[in-house]
Amino acid sequence: MVTDNQTSAAPARVRLDKWLWAARLFKTRALAKAAIEGGKVQIDGTKAKASKEITLGIEMTVRQGWDEKTLTVTGLSEQRRGASEAQHLYSETEASIKQRLALAEQRKLQAAGQYAHDKPNKKDRRLRQAMKGRFE
Numbered sequence: 001m002v003t004d005n006q007t008s009a010a011p012a013r014v015r016l017d018k019w020l021w022a023a024r025l026f027k028t029r030a031l032a033k034a035a036i037e038g039g040k041v042q043i044d045g046t047k048a049k050a051s052k053e054i055t056l057g058i059e060m061t062v063r064q065g066w067d068e069k070t071l072t073v074t075g076l077s078e079q080r081r082g083a084s085e086a087q088h089l090y091s092e093t094e095a096s097i098k099q100r101l102a103l104a105e106q107r108k109l110q111a112a113g114q115y116a117h118d119k120p121n122k123k124d125r126r127l128r129q130a131m132k133g134r135f136e
Contacts, residue, residue, distance in 0.1 A: 013053035014076045016041070022077040024086040025062060040064070059093075066107065070096035 014022075017032040020041070026032040033050045035041055040063040041048055048060070058073045075089040120128065 011076050011078060013055055014078055015050065016043075016048055016052045016054050017050040018078055019054055019073070019076065019089070020062070022080045022086065023089040024080065024083055025064070035062075035064075066103065067100050068096070069100065 017029050017036060020026050020032040020035075021029045026035060036048055036050045039047050042061045043052065043054070043058060044060075054060075054073055054076070056073055056076065060071050060073070062069050062071060070093045071090040072093065073089070074091050077085075077089055080086070
């Protein structure tokens with residue numbers, strides 16, 4: 001028999017893939033599991049398994065696309081809730097935020113390249129298209 005106190009209490013341990021899904025870092029548990037198996041999630045510097053049970057205070061590194069986040073687990077949940085509640089399940093370190101923003105700025109500047117300050121003319125556009133292989 002389950003009482004109200006047992007259902008409302010937060011779990012002491014949660015599977016890693018379930019927590020990543022509940023914290024809204026991945027859209028589905030299958031994507032979370034694939035990322036874990038692909039080595040994109042590390043706990044304390046070592047590769048983790050999807051079935052690893054995590055507790056409060058664990059530090060993990062999660063790579064999503066170009067970004068790599070260092071997170072500390074501050075809450076546990078097995079259910080996916082709203083984004084505002086999910087943000088309370090983890091906190092990102094200051095060093096991680098600074099590094100992510102610096103790399104994003106660097107990528108932005110690289111993408112701009114030589115056309116960062118002026119609009120390309122017809123000749124420049126044709127050169128860019130030729131470099132991409134659209135016109136021979």
